[in-house]
Amino acid sequence: MFFVYGTSGQLFRGSMEQLRQIHGVGSLARARRSAAVGRDGRDAVEQPGSAFAVLAGLVRKDDVPRHPVVAAYSQTQQVTSQRHPLSTVGDVMSQHPITLTDSASVLDGWQLLAEKGVGQAPVVDAAGHLVGLLTRADLLKPERLPTAEQQVQAWQILMHQNVKDIMWTPVPSVGPVADLRRVAQVLLDTGLPGLPVVDEQGKVNGFVSRTDILRAVVNDPPLDLWG
Template sequence: MFSIYGMTGQVFSGSLEAMNRVHPLLQARRARGVSRDGDEIGAESVATPLAQEAVSAYRKMLPADLERGPLFHAAQIMSRPVAVVEHMSSVVDAWHLLQERQIHQAPVLDEARRLIGLVTERDLLTVIDLEGERVLENLKRRVSDVMTSPVVAAAPVTDIRRIADVMIQSGLSAVPILNEGERIVGIVSRTDILRAVMTDPPLSLWR
């Protein structure tokens, strides 16, 4: 289940298919599916006999006590607690927060603590000038001036693959995770998805 939040509050809630019909995610198409380009290893390659044999051999080598269930939902991989910024915060304060927490983006909240956007390092760098880690000059902007809004959010039980699809279609680097009360309980970034694939053995993602 996905929702879209903007300055006026929630503007959509429903499935990925419905969201694509009502609010096409055309913000950016910088990312692409690996399987779309020529000789790279795509999803179809995993189904080859050689690949299946390799996966089978890998599984046989795993100690029995390491086996666990597959990863399906955002709640299983999301980062928490979540660092957030207020929409009226200065871009310099937001930059320092991202650097201190060693993160690349943060959800943006209004005065009522409701999600209204997402701000990234890239957004902030459009209005500040750096020398190393020191801010030399900035355009005195607020976070609300540079953030992405509206922003897509997801429920904790949302399929990880669908969140990845949203990231690819929209160019978003992360998707905030909201509970039934529309409060932020986590965030799933590209790093979270890659970490689940690369550093969470045994690999049983979406099996």
């Protein structure tokens, strides 16, 4: 089930096919290296537990001390992972969504997105109901940003604007039991980076993004998306 919410509440409830007919719901114009294993600068023959010593029969293989990284990897290989099907939004969504209140300023929005390292945040009213979606793309629209020649006051005015002035609304959303393939189609149709996940009252209780879906597809142990 898909929904559309705006500042006046729920505007639509229906299937993906019906959603595609709604006007206004269109397209939006370090890894750490592990330390070397098995060598500490001494000759390999003299080092107990070295690969050379094992091959030469100086020590038993079972007596070789194991590097913590190697041991941890070996343990993961001993676990038999059972595939299970992923089919609904609830299987992959982020359950602790980052939201922004509709009383926040554009500056508040900038700071939240930068602090959390995300590209979008659902905007909610005082009761937690969805009213819009703020994206980094909206903040960076050329026609919205003051030019370099404009005075500092122009930037201050922009930063003190309310997020309701620039957020995307009405905004499509989805329920937790919706089919993932249909959600993927809506993301392609709208160009949105993700959809807020709402309950029957329109309260935001999750967020499903393209990254969530891709992560589920490539996750190890492997997951069967279409089950």
